[in-house]
Amino acid sequence: NQASTSEPSLSPKPIAVLVIGMAGSGKTTLIQQINSYMHAKRKIGYIINLDPAVTHMPYEANIDIRDTVKYKNVMKEYNLGPNGGILTSCNMFATRFDQVIKLCEKPRDPALQYIIADTPGQIEIFTWSASGAIITELLASSFPTLVVYVVDTPRCTNPQTFMSNMLQACSILYKTKLPMLLAFNKVDVTRHDFAIEWMTDFESYQAALDKDPSYASTLSRSLSLVLDEFYNGLKSVGVSAVTGEGMAEFFEGIEACAEYYEKIYVPE
């Protein structure tokens, strides 16, 4: 161990941000925007790509799962379809994730402030697999960690789609037990005011459902009562991964979540 112990570390631990959301919600584009915002504001961050199947990556990742596992080879070798290949690749990478943690604990630039992780396109590959649980736990036991749940705002103007998305976020919140920042993305297309209104005013959500007298809306009606508690503990922000709107508020949200982590995180 050649590290000098006489020199106390002055920089606080970097904040780890897991970016999760439905396929197409804009996770990768948002991370590109986060990356350019960090450059502009001279914030130092690492980006980890956990999507083994991404073909177009608009940013340069510091750590990339694709350097370690080739999902097409995994498919061939284990005789798997695309989803099985991606899932198995993530599980293989998770077994080595302790090395990623080590890299982040001793970064080339000791002033490292953020570790941003992009997750696979299909949400369930991360949230319903051993790899997701292992990676989340390793990050959360090493750094102040939070989840950014990315919402495709234009697709959520339908109250039932909104409900499915919120249920997904809710289950991730309770599974990870980490602070969560809801990022209503694509506000350049649709403002997210309606979503804030639905989350804070139960009756406005019910009124939106009234316009849709289907069987499923009865379920959404009951669920919205349950989700009230979930909404109360959430921070949310409207962003556009394309125009960069809302990035300052987004980073404020991250800092607030990291502070909250210090209060709530209990190691297993």
Ligand code: GDP
């Ligand atoms: P991912 O699957 O969650 O990683 O989503 P991507 O980042 O690949 O984005 C999916 C699609 O949404 C792409 O066509 C993006 O250009 C588009 N997109 C992402 N963010 C925004 C946004 O803020 N505004 C608009 N208008 N389009 C966006």
Ligand code: MG
């Ligand atoms: Mg992506």
